Amino acid sequence: MMSEAFVLEAQSRNDAGKGSSRRLRRLENKVPAIVYGGTADPVSISLEHNPFWHQLQNEAFFSHIITLKVDGKAQDVLLKDLQRHPAKDIIMHADFLRVDKNQAIVVQVPLHFINEDSSTGVKMQGGRVSHQANEIEIRCLPGLLPEYIEVDMAEVEVGQTVHLSDVKLPEGVESVALSHGEEHDLAIANIAVVKGGSDEEEEESEATPDAEGDSAESKD
Known part of the structure; x- marks a missing residue:
C-alpha cells in the first residue's frame, strides 16, 4: 500500500510573520510553512506553490511519509495541517511534523470501500450502502x-452495520479508538432498505385505480 514516494523541496526562511508570508504568496508564488517535532527546533520554510499543489491532488499524500528537503537536507515528515484560501485554489500555509522511524505515529487514514455493488445487501436484497466514516485514526510505526x-462489504446484508472491529488492519497497525475500549467501536458503514418501492411497483399502483374504474364502468 506504500507504493507512492513523495518528495518536496523547501527553503528555510528567517523572516517569519504575516507580512512576510503575504509577500511570499503574492510576489514569489510560494507557500509559507513550518517543520516541527522531534529533538530539533521548529523551522520556518517556504515551498514552491504549484509543485506542492499538484502533490496534494493525490489522496495518498495526506497519509504518507514525505521526504522534505530543506536547503538540500532530507528529513521524513507528515503533513499535519493545511490552510487553504476560502475562495481561491491557493494554499495559504502548511505544518509538517518530523517523524522518527522508531516511534509510533498517529495518523488519519482514508477508508476504501470495496465490493459495495456486488454485496449481498445491495445485489441480492436491494439495499443501499451508507458510510458513517471515510477515514479512521490509526497508530503504527512510520514504516508500516x-x-x-x-473495508470489504461483500458479505454485508441489509440491516447489518460494519464497525471498526470488523475492519482487518495490516499487521502492526491499530485503531486508536478501539485502544480506548469496546465502547469506542464506532460504526463506519451499513446497508439499509431503500425507502419506497421500485418504479415498476409505482406504475402498478398507479394503474390499479384505473383498472377498478374500468371494471365499474363495464358493470354500468
Missing part, C-alpha cells in the same frame, strides 16, 4: 503506515 484501509 498504510496508504489506505480497505
Whole structure:
C-alpha cells in the first residue's frame, strides 16, 4: 500500500510573520510553512506553490511519509495541517511534523470501500450502502503506515452495520479508538432498505385505480 514516494523541496526562511508570508504568496508564488517535532527546533520554510499543489491532488499524500528537503537536507515528515484560501485554489500555509522511524505515529487514514455493488445487501436484497466514516485514526510505526484501509462489504446484508472491529488492519497497525475500549467501536458503514418501492411497483399502483374504474364502468 506504500507504493507512492513523495518528495518536496523547501527553503528555510528567517523572516517569519504575516507580512512576510503575504509577500511570499503574492510576489514569489510560494507557500509559507513550518517543520516541527522531534529533538530539533521548529523551522520556518517556504515551498514552491504549484509543485506542492499538484502533490496534494493525490489522496495518498495526506497519509504518507514525505521526504522534505530543506536547503538540500532530507528529513521524513507528515503533513499535519493545511490552510487553504476560502475562495481561491491557493494554499495559504502548511505544518509538517518530523517523524522518527522508531516511534509510533498517529495518523488519519482514508477508508476504501470495496465490493459495495456486488454485496449481498445491495445485489441480492436491494439495499443501499451508507458510510458513517471515510477515514479512521490509526497508530503504527512510520514504516508500516498504510496508504489506505480497505473495508470489504461483500458479505454485508441489509440491516447489518460494519464497525471498526470488523475492519482487518495490516499487521502492526491499530485503531486508536478501539485502544480506548469496546465502547469506542464506532460504526463506519451499513446497508439499509431503500425507502419506497421500485418504479415498476409505482406504475402498478398507479394503474390499479384505473383498472377498478374500468371494471365499474363495464358493470354500468
